[in-house]
Amino acid sequence: MNVEASYTWCAAVARKEAKNFYYSFLLLSKPQRRAMCAIYAFMRYCDDLSDDEGIADRAAAIGRWAEDLESALAGVPPDHALWPAFVDAVHRYKIPHQYFYDMIEGVSSDLEPRRVQTFEELYDYCYHVASVVGLTVIHIFGFEGEKALKLAEKCGVAFQLTNILRDVREDSGKGRVYLPAEDFKRFGVSAQTFEPHTDFLAMMEFEARRARDYYFQSAPLVAMIDAPSRASLRALIGIYARLLDRIVASDYDVLERRIRVPAWEKIALLVKARLPMGEIGPRPL
Numbered sequence: 001m002n003v004e005a006s007y008t009w010c011a012a013v014a015r016k017e018a019k020n021f022y023y024s025f026l027l028l029s030k031p032q033r034r035a036m037c038a039i040y041a042f043m044r045y046c047d048d049l050s051d052d053e054g055i056a057d058r059a060a061a062i063g064r065w066a067e068d069l070e071s072a073l074a075g076v077p078p079d080h081a082l083w084p085a086f087v088d089a090v091h092r093y094k095i096p097h098q099y100f101y102d103m104i105e106g107v108s109s110d111l112e113p114r115r116v117q118t119f120e121e122l123y124d125y126c127y128h129v130a131s132v133v134g135l136t137v138i139h140i141f142g143f144e145g146e147k148a149l150k151l152a153e154k155c156g157v158a159f160q161l162t163n164i165l166r167d168v169r170e171d172s173g174k175g176r177v178y179l180p181a182e183d184f185k186r187f188g189v190s191a192q193t194f195e196p197h198t199d200f201l202a203m204m205e206f207e208a209r210r211a212r213d214y215y216f217q218s219a220p221l222v223a224m225i226d227a228p229s230r231a232s233l234r235a236l237i238g239i240y241a242r243l244l245d246r247i248v249a250s251d252y253d254v255l256e257r258r259i260r261v262p263a264w265e266k267i268a269l270l271v272k273a274r275l276p277m278g279e280i281g282p283r284p285l
Helices: 003-017 021-025 030-051 058-073 083-092 098-108 119-141 147-166 168-173 181-187 197-218 227-249 263-273
Strands: none
Touching: 003 021, 003 030, 003 083, 021 030, 021 227, 021 263, 030 058, 030 083, 030 098, 030 119, 058 083, 058 098, 098 119, 119 147, 119 227, 147 168, 147 197, 147 227, 181 197, 197 227, 227 263
């Protein structure tokens, strides 16, 4: 498959699967948008390999994918629709290759039931599955200064903590409890039943405040991104921050339903993000 056809394939994957990311892509130049779709398609495939119970040996499949990545980056891409566009985007924007191996390491950690013990362990997980995504995309945005890398790391942690709060019930059903055991103990909550409910709500408020703090810590990142890309980053932060706001506003009703940001609200956030001082951060608790 040639590069153009590969980019078309990646764009189709992103339109179908990137529920939050794709909206922010629309505010980028065409070359940047295409690169974002290629990187997203890579991430999506990694996630699918770790979650697809129809794959007999997911560990082996992920191992083969890591080998394919190595071959592709070495200039010998395997026969898959992703690779021509992916390699072109990586080379065009000089994205460090290690980020992609870190992503694979992160999704590999989800192959077995998981019980996170401490926030330090949770932060490491967030880094591998989300911060490296932020570190990757700011190369596509363009950025100035080494400090931007640390802020992109924190922004990724904020996004992943938001996802974890939304997906408490779904993850638990898969044997994955990402909220730290030390916090369940601190609040006297059962990690199996999430009871007593009032204490569960108190724990969720604590975790939401933690996520919110990472949004605030990473806020200066926007000013370090190349000016034409800032609206896209503002939109992306705005959408994830609004998801956190909706979780809080639901009184943490994540055990009964999946909290979402509706499409109309995402579009409204895109419009705001185009303004010089467009809304990006979470609302105060």
